[in-house]
Amino acid sequence: MTSIPDVADANAPPPQPRQLQAHPGRGDRYFRRGASLSGLTVLSVMGAVGLFLGIQAWQALRATGFSFLTTAEWQPDRNKFGIAEVMLGTVLIALVAGIVAFPIAMSAALFITEVAPKWLRSSLVALVDLMAAVPSVVYGLWGLFLLQGQVVGVSRWINTWFGWIPFFAVDGADPNSPLSAATVYTASTLVAGIVVAMMVMPIQCVVMREVFSQVPVGEREGAFALGSTRWGMIRVVSIPFGRGGIIGGTMLGLGRALGETIAVLLIISPVFQINFHVLQQGSNSVSSLIALRYSEASDFSLSALMAAGLVLFAATLVVNFTASWFVARSRSGASSEA
Amino acid sequence: MITTTHSSSNLSAEHDISDTTTVLPKRSGSASAPPRRAIGGISRQDVMVLVGAGVSSLCTTMLLFGRLTPLSGRLGFVIVWFGLFLGVYAALISLTEDRPAVIDRVMAALLTSAAVLAGGALASVIIFVLWRGRTALMHSNFFTQDLSVTGPSEPLSVGGITHAIVGTLIMTAISLVITVPLGVATAVFLNETRSRATGLVRTVVTAMTALPSILAGLFIFATWVLILGFPRSGLAASIAMSIMMLPIIIRSADVVLRLVPGNLREASAALGAPQWRTVWQIVLPTARSGLTTAVILGVARGVGETAPVLLTAGFTNTMNMNPTKSPMVSLPLAAFKLVSAAEPNLIARGFATAAVLMLLVLILFTAARVLGGRPVGRLTKRQARAATAQSLRDRVRIDQMSSSGNRFPQEQS
Numbered sequence: 143m144t145s146i147p148d149v150a151d152a153n154a155p156p157p158q159p160r161q162l163q164a165h166p167g168r169g170d171r172y173f174r175r176g177a178s179l180s181g182l183t184v185l186s187v188m189g190a191v192g193l194f195l196g197i198q199a200w201q202a203l204r205a206t207g208f209s210f211l212t213t214a215e216w217q218p219d220r221n222k223f224g225i226a227e228v229m230l231g232t233v234l235i236a237l238v239a240g241i242v243a244f245p246i247a248m249s250a251a252l253f254i255t256e257v258a259p260k261w262l263r264s265s266l267v268a269l270v271d272l273m274a275a276v277p278s279v280v281y282g283l284w285g286l287f288l289l290q291g292q293v294v295g296v297s298r299w300i301n302t303w304f305g306w307i308p309f310f311a312v313d314g315a316d317p318n319s320p321l322s323a324a325t326v327y328t329a330s331t332l333v334a335g336i337v338v339a340m341m342v343m344p345i346q347c348v349v350m351r352e353v354f355s356q357v358p359v360g361e362r363e364g365a366f367a368l369g370s371t372r373w374g375m376i377r378v379v380s381i382p383f384g385r386g387g388i389i390g391g392t393m394l395g396l397g398r399a400l401g402e403t404i405a406v407l408l409i410i411s412p413v414f415q416i417n418f419h420v421l422q423q424g425s426n427s428v429s430s431l432i433a434l435r436y437s438e439a440s441d442f443s444l445s446a447l448m449a450a451g452l453v454l455f456a457a458t459l460v461v462n463f464t465a466s467w468f469v470a471r472s473r474s475g476a477s478s479e480a
Numbered sequence: 481m482i483t484t485t486h487s488s489s490n491l492s493a494e495h496d497i498s499d500t501t502t503v504l505p506k507r508s509g510s511a512s513a514p515p516r517r518a519i520g521g522i523s524r525q526d527v528m529v530l531v532g533a534g535v536s537s538l539c540t541t542m543l544l545f546g547r548l549t550p551l552s553g554r555l556g557f558v559i560v561w562f563g564l565f566l567g568v569y570a571a572l573i574s575l576t577e578d579r580p581a582v583i584d585r586v587m588a589a590l591l592t593s594a595a596v597l598a599g600g601a602l603a604s605v606i607i608f609v610l611w612r613g614r615t616a617l618m619h620s621n622f623f624t625q626d627l628s629v630t631g632p633s634e635p636l637s638v639g640g641i642t643h644a645i646v647g648t649l650i651m652t653a654i655s656l657v658i659t660v661p662l663g664v665a666t667a668v669f670l671n672e673t674r675s676r677a678t679g680l681v682r683t684v685v686t687a688m689t690a691l692p693s694i695l696a697g698l699f700i701f702a703t704w705v706l707i708l709g710f711p712r713s714g715l716a717a718s719i720a721m722s723i724m725m726l727p728i729i730i731r732s733a734d735v736v737l738r739l740v741p742g743n744l745r746e747a748s749a750a751l752g753a754p755q756w757r758t759v760w761q762i763v764l765p766t767a768r769s770g771l772t773t774a775v776i777l778g779v780a781r782g783v784g785e786t787a788p789v790l791l792t793a794g795f796t797n798t799m800n801m802n803p804t805k806s807p808m809v810s811l812p813l814a815a816f817k818l819v820s821a822a823e824p825n826l827i828a829r830g831f832a833t834a835a836v837l838m839l840l841v842l843i844l845f846t847a848a849r850v851l852g853g854r855p856v857g858r859l860t861k862r863q864a865r866a867a868t869a870q871s872l873r874d875r876v877r878i879d880q881m882s883s884s885g886n887r888f889p890q891e892q893s
Contacts, residue, residue, distance in 0.1 A: 166754070166755065167754050169754050169756045169757070170754045170755045170756055172756070173754075173755055173756035173759065174673055174755070176665065177665055177666075177668050177669035177672065177673050178669060178673065178675060178677070180661075180662050180665035180666045180668075180669055181665075181666050181669035181670070181677060181678070181681045182677065182681075183662060183666075184662060184666045184681060184684075184685065184726060184730065185677065185680065185681050185684055187723070187726075188684045188685065188687075188688045188726075188727075189684065191688070191691065191695075191696070191699050191723065194699060194702070194703060195695065195698075195699065198702060245594065246594050246597060246598055249590060249591045249594030249595065250591075250594055250595045250598045252591050253591040253592055253594065253595040254595070256591070257588055257591050257592060258595070266595070266599075268849060269599060269602065270598075271845070272602070272842070272845055273598070273602050275777070275780045275781070275784070275841055275844075275845050276602075276605065276784070276838065276841065277783070277784025277785075277786070277812050277834075277837055277838070277841060278784065278786065279784070279786045279812040279815050279816050279834060279837070280605060280609055280784075280815075280834050280837065280838050281605060282816075283609060283612075283815070283819060283830070283831060283834050284604070284605045284608055284609065286819070287608075287612065288604070288608050292554065292555050293555075295553040295554075295555060295556065296553075296555055296556070299553075299556065340601060340605070343598060347598075370580075371580050371581060371583070371584035372584055372588065373580075373583055373584040373587040373588065374580060374584065376587075397690055400692070401690075401691075401692025401693065401694070401695075402692075403692070403693060403694045403786070403787035404786040404787055404790075404812070404816060408816070408819070408820075429692055429694040429787065432694050432695075432698055433694055433787060433790060433791070436698060436701060436791055444702060444706070447698065448698065448702070451692070451694070451695045451698055454692055454695070455690070455691060455692060455695055458690040458691075458692060459687055459690050461690075462686075462687070462689070462690040463686075463687070463690075466686065
């Protein structure tokens, strides 16, 4: 039997937690200082980018005020400029990209985790990663020289049958004449959106696959044991489990789509008017606006471009943080890295 | 297995026996296990249904296009064919299966075709770019000359893109020199030290992955070129590329370092190693393959960036080895500019440049796969042999020390 030692004095103060003091040697002090220094360097560089953009943009934003968000013109020298048009173009391209990419990304992710034979999976995963690594200029070339010619026919068909929907209307197109020029359908938001979808799809797919691969085996087998088919299991187990990852991954892709420059620049023909018609020639985006106009020498117009860039950055930031919030909040989010 | 061999007569017989003894059920007849059912795989009927649906929908589509209706166009043909295929496939399966099974099979077909579509798109991108660039790629001068003396309409047997290849290599090397030490040190800072700043740094780095690449270029253009007055150069472009690559490298290195088992760190600390030795000799070597992957993926992203280079590097057709002066061009920028010209030969060169860029990314990517395929801490055969040899040497050394009675040699000196 163990004897409990007598407590000498019940009124004695409770024992204090011991003070643990580490005395790092000189090497460790240097190490910590070095690590902190690099962390702070990164922090200050990244902070400087944001701060600098903000300060530079301030000049332009102060000159226009709120109308910066509503003006659809870009003439900084005449003090008439705003991002209504370019932002609309950016969002439309991102939306088209999202609508095209989402079903493919989700199906591909489900295919990789649920349907594909085991020996094929790792190569499929590598293929998706590779797709994300292909430079955007390559996708741009492909879209401009190969895809556009194919899409024109589809655009014409959509316009002929669904032209009464305002989004699909095309000014200057005559659906009754088969000989009408195809050029009104080229360089459109649709083509740019499909090309951006090629870049967005793998990003979305990676996140979704990650989430689907974490579905608890017990729940899967439970569904099968209750007599569910494979699709039934996917519908009641995988998709609800991965909902956070699905939403988060989709938004992460949208964030990338908003910032895409070079592929969009290659394909669209820039216009400066509000253009809702996704099939019609002419569109614009914030990043291609910057790429086209940055060499204009005047300080003020550069400041205006910075302001446009800042709004774009704010938009991607909001989208990305919302995305990671969704991913982190989901059941599967604790260990996923996105 | 055991319970299934009970027969009803056995059961009633067992109930008569008193509770104290346990009776094993008698195995009836031959005890061999029943043959395993194959639950996966493809049966002959599956193949027949699939092929049948494919052929019948193809025939119907061909009939529709050109015979019955005025439909035309390649893309439309494929879409109609696919739609009809799904319908016929569902109908064929519903002959033998019930509704949930039909839905399951149709959805599996849909998922598979989406994956095929994605893979096909990737294949089409790669093949198309290689095909359009083949004429320029055939000429060896494409890899040995620059475009300084080549006019826009000169044949492909003159001029090449050495200047862009060299430019890309120089820019990548400079940004590697900037990003690798800084990125890895920051990842170490995030994982190995505790300070109030870590959370902030992590958030800012995450935010910076959202920075559109054109803004990184615009930032460097406005500060480095306009305010500080340096010329547009390879160095400016490298800094812009570094701003894009840093967050990517930091985030993936952060994830990799987090995977290093904590007990390795504790074992090292328990042996009396100071923290910097633990990091330098335990944590970083353990995570080596993952860190390599992080860097390579960052490089693959940086090499393909066009927008920041467009704003900061200027453009030139001549070879320039000096990154601090005069414009320098990279592969993606060269491809972009060449294709923007309307001359067929220049467009062919642009495609060939894109193909070279793509192959470079492919090589980097394969390297990342080969180096980083193993999880943290798993050794290759060669590394395992080296580790075994090292511990053998250690044992010999310890044996020698203990046999000479000299346990703590460093205290005697």
